[in-house]
Amino acid sequence: MINQWKSIAQSIKDIHGNAPFTPLHEPTFSGKELEYVTDCIQSGWVSSVGKYVDDFEIKLAEYTGVERAVAVVNGTAALHIALKIAGLQANDEVFIPALTFIATANAVSYLQAVPHFIDVSERTMGIDPVKLEQYIQEIGEMRNSHLINKQTGRIIRAVVPMHTFGHPVDMDLLINVCERYNLILVEDAAESLGSYYKGKHTGGFGLVGALSFNGNKIMTTGGGGAILTNDVKLADYAKFLTTTAKMPHRWEYRHDEIGYNYRMPNINAALGCAQLEKMDTFVASKRRLTKQYEQLFEPVEGVQLFVEPPSGKSNYWLQTLLVDESKHSRDFVLDELNSEGVMARPIWTPLNELAPYSNCPKSDLSITNQLNKRVINIPSTPLKGGNKDQT
Incomplete structure (x- = not known):
């Protein structure tokens, strides 16, 4: 042996x-990474605004087939904001796979919600929709259009599938479960850029999705992530929140809610534009x-x-x-x-x-x-x- x-x-x-x-x-650098990063440095726009951020978001939305993409500093930040704009509230429960990177649970916890661990399928290594529905029938009941955990009394608000190592979850069955029990679907697609379920890119099935471009992912921006959605208003809200919730004004600093300094720097987006081309x-x-x-x-x-x-x-x-x-x-x-x-x-x-x-x-x-x-x-x-x- x-x-x-x-x-x-x-x-x-x-x-x-x-x-x-x-x-x-x-990481594999075989395209225009050096050219774009050099151009970014020479432009002087290396922080959270610049042409490469805009280009990267547009090209990423086109590649994944969604209406909008919002670039952020990492995949965990992307999932955090995705859950927030999806309506997750403190003390809600969220179904997530027990077999995933800790960031999935951490993003839930940042909102003072409760991860609720679900078993996975041996075929996909992602959430098993059949076992999930059987479990819901055992521990849940519908009250006023909400799925309630009978054991804790808490609302189960959402489900977060994670496409493990790039292998898509059985989305048809999972979407059916979400529709029957009024669960919000938020995809953790951190590992699955370039993966498809029945011809549709992962991250675009739910209300919101999240990607990661960490240095070990299939493509990288050094550190980075993105929020994907087909809801333009949610995308605008995500960009607002991730830009410290700063209200538009030529010179004043006004903020009407708690925001987050999560925007992807232009220099990282320059790297991402070159990587996305490959x-x-x-x-x-x-x-x-x-x-x-x-x-x-x-x-x-x-x-x-x-x-x-x-x-x-x-x-x-x-x-x-x-x-x-x-x-x-x-x-x-x-x-x-x-x-x-x-x-x-x-x-x-x-x-x-x-x-x-x-x-x-x-x-x-x-x-x-x-x-x-x-x-x-x-x-x-x-x-x-x-x-x-x-x-």
Whole structure:
């Protein structure tokens, strides 16, 4: 077994260029990044206003197929404001997957609302709509058009699906659940720029969506995020709130509510404009990498490469292995790969197991607990080369 994983580690290195160390994910700069950033610096407009912010928002809305995009400083800020403008109130409960990055729960908590953890689907690693509805029937009841948690007496206001590693959640079923129980749908699409569900880009299904452009994402603005919506008034409100709620005036500083200094700097947007021009190449190279990994792991007993669901097209942000516990210890595999200079990591600790969220309400989390013991992410930087395969 040891020799097998040493051999696999070398094969992964070979795929990525055989460097002494292969990171989990690196940014790829192969376009006009330097040109645009230099132009931004020379213009003197490097902060929260400038032509690149406007261009980036317009091009991002076009790419994702929504009416408006509002660029902000990071994905957590995007989700925070998305939830706020969607109407989330203090003491509301919000259904979120237990298996997600902590930012999903943190954004809920910033508004003094309560994360309510839901199990995920083994097929998508995102919220399981079937289990969600069964759970709602067990713990919820409708009162005055609101879904009420009978156990806590609180309103369950919204549901936040997260498209894990770029793999789309089953949105048709989830939308049906939201409609039946009057739940606001806010998408955490932080990991899924370039991913589609039945031909429609993720982040555009709900009232509001949130993206991340952190340095490890499929494209980056260094640090950054964006709010997506088809509601123009909500987009205007999001831009107002993220610009410290400053009321328009030629010289006076007037603010009529508490705002946030969340706007994306122009210099970051310049980088984003160049990166967005290469998105088709990034996604195509990710998918070529998937095919190489499929060939590598197909003969390995007890190891399955996680692939997109039939209804979705994934950006394959992070390549994912599922190991059979009876044949491979997750931690053994992690130790072997990392010892050979191949960065690998487990999936996030389920949020209900973290100290800040250990007392939050939760459904049965049997699939979450199983996946927690089986998931390994392996190097996922887009392959260098042409743009030949976009299937």
